[in-house]
Amino acid sequence: MSWLIAAVLFQKTEHIIRPDLASRVREAMALSKPNVVHTNLVLVLADSPEDAHRKAIELGPAGDQSYENPDGKCVTFRFRGLHNLNVIHDELEHGAELIYSENTDWDESAIRQWVTPKEELGIFFPITPSTGPDYRSRDVVEDFTKDFRISGLTTVLRQTRDCEVGSNPRMELGQMEGSCGSLLLCLLRFLGNYIHAHTLPVHGVVCYAARFMTEWSSGSWRSKPATQQPLYASEADLVRTTSQLASLPPLVTSWEIEALKSQLAEAAQGKRFLLQGGDCAEQFDECTADTITNKLKILLQMSLVLVQGSQKPVIRVGRFAGQYAKPRSEDLETRDGATLPSYRGDLVNRTGFTQPERAPDPQLLLRAYERSALTLNFIRALVKGGFADLHHPEYWDLDFAQHSPLAGEYHNIARRVVDALQFMENVVSVRAGEMEWVDFFTSHEGLHLVYEEAQTRRVPRREVWYNLSTHFPWIGMRTADPQGAHVEYFRGIANPIGIKVGPGMAPDVLIGLLAILHPGDEPGRLTLIHRFGHNRIAELLPPLIEAVRSTGKTVLWCCDPMHGNTRNTAGGIKTRHFDDILSELEQAFAIHRACGSYLGGVHFELTGEDVTECLGGARNLNDSDLKRAYRSEVDPRLNYEQSLEMAMLIARMMRQANSTVPA
Secondary structure, X not given: OOOOOEEEEOOOOOOOOOOOOOOEEEEEEEOOOOOEEEEEEEOOOOOOHHHHHHHHHXXXXXXXEEEEOOOOXXXXXXXXXXXXXXXXXXXXOOOOOOOXXXXXXXXXXXXXXXXXXXXXXXXXXXXXXXXXXXXXXXXHHHHHHHHHOOOOHHHHHHHHHHOOOOOOOOOOHHHHHHHOOHHHHHHHHHHOOOEEOOOOOOOOOOOOOXXXXXXXXXXXXXXXXXXXXXXXXXXXXXXXHHHHHHHOOOXXXXXXXXXXXXXXXXXXXXXXXXXXXXXXXXXHHXXXXXXXXXXXXXXXXXXXXXXXXXXXXXXXXXEOOOOOOOOOOOOEEEEOOEEEEOXXXXXXXXXXXXXXHHOOOOHHHHHHHHHHHHHHHHHHHHHHOOOOOOOOHHHOOOHHHHHOOOHHHHHHHHHHHHHHHHHHHHHHOOOHHHOXXXXXXXXXXXXXXXXXXXXXXXXXXXXXXXXXXXXXXXEOHHHOOOOOHHHXXXXXXXXXXXXXXXXXXXXXXXXXHHHHHOOOOOOOOEEEEEOOOOOOHHHHHHHHHHHHHHHOOOOEEEEOOOHHHEEEOOOOOEEEXXXXXXXXXXXXXXXXXXXXXXXXXXXXXEOOOOOOOOEEOOOOEOHHHHHHOOOOOOOOOEOHHHHHHHHHHHHHHHHHHHHHOOO
């Protein structure tokens, strides 16, 4: 996705520079003529702003030279300096905009004067002999290609997506014209008569004239390549269903979304801490009172433990009320010689392994909306009606603690939380459960774009668009392509959003995503949820922290210690080990601290039920225990005891870190 091109713009008026194109300034001095100033638009690959500046400065003198033109005049090119240096993350493809300028206070006559009739456009003018330097000279072109180590434009267009170096050492102008698309050719001819392209064996893009996004709409993602999308048998049925979905009331409100964004902004500044957790994938048949209550209970208890450990307010965000779709590594699944579409979550199809059950069904979009609405309604009722009354001992099931050497510390943490709740009640003379002091927000992976689009709306008195199916959607690791449909959709919504960041995320790609999704550095807008695995986080996280720092933008860093630590048992059961999860968390806190960054949140796949899907923990679950209560259809989750124990260990880490901070 990184493009390199250098273009020479010829200007023969003395010392006049085109500021809207200038990236590099060069004087061409003919001894018998006034100075001619060339403004070159040059794109450079680099890893940081300092690296970009160094390489841009090095490119300038490389082109200094003198030669004799066909009229016998001596012409000297001398590099004079940089006019501007900016960042580009766009691809040089049909429709890509390299130049952008803005003019204000134009009246109608100025606009009419600015528009050029077709017959007067420079591209339709024949090339006429010039009395100045002959820039079409074969010798001059070949000298320039040697100096600038030119690669063929065709090679550049094909290979720079993977940051490979082109192989063609030189290219003549006629060859270049034959390989360019018509739009690019028009642009290049406008810029000048001589063009050359560079490729360098480094990562990242650091220089260009301007970036201008195309107009966004809730459906503009359809013009981009969309992955992880199911194929429906009837497009007409899908359209009818999504039209009905779009007519239904929103699940959340814009003011709730803005409240969450404000809290996430404070978390990015180190003033709050984010707890995000819930099912890997919700299922329709688990939309029950007990399941929702237990999920809410464990998240609330974990948050209170984290408040005690961090001494900061905790933002509670559930992976619920919409987490009904899941990405899959393979589109098809084979069992006993039969091949059917993979299960993609209850939003798309069903778990049973028959053709009718695995066929994507548009009606499930409506069922997902209904289950999400029911879940949200019950959560709001629980929070408002006194569910937060957690100072009763029976709410704190610590039987697991007896199996841990930290049993005494676990009981002390729970006692401190209960004492704090009771103290608050005594001070204000109101039971904790009677106060509306608990905020809960919803989140899900914004995977199935037709579903997300149907609930995307512009609300009254706000000039922005919101995804009103959830407070906090995120982009998964498989769909974080800067040129893909998901990124296109997410760039236009005003919700706070997350991006899953994993081993396949190169620093330059992350920088590009920030340019697209976080262009204005809006507080609370972007959360980066990293997931590397305990054995790779030390290698892969620091370069990404530095890449984000180089942009000057503020993000909220959050650790997902689940997805990078998935393994299979000898019997083929997908699981995770408690110790691996804890190890990644411990390293994440240490790495951010060492890099001068702040880990402001954690992200878990968990449940409030007594399942046996993850190994380890205080009870030291082993492979044989998994068969007792393994219920997940997709990924393994921490159970109630493991989740609470994990929260207590995080609180312990935070408390120890706080005790080492100088006063």
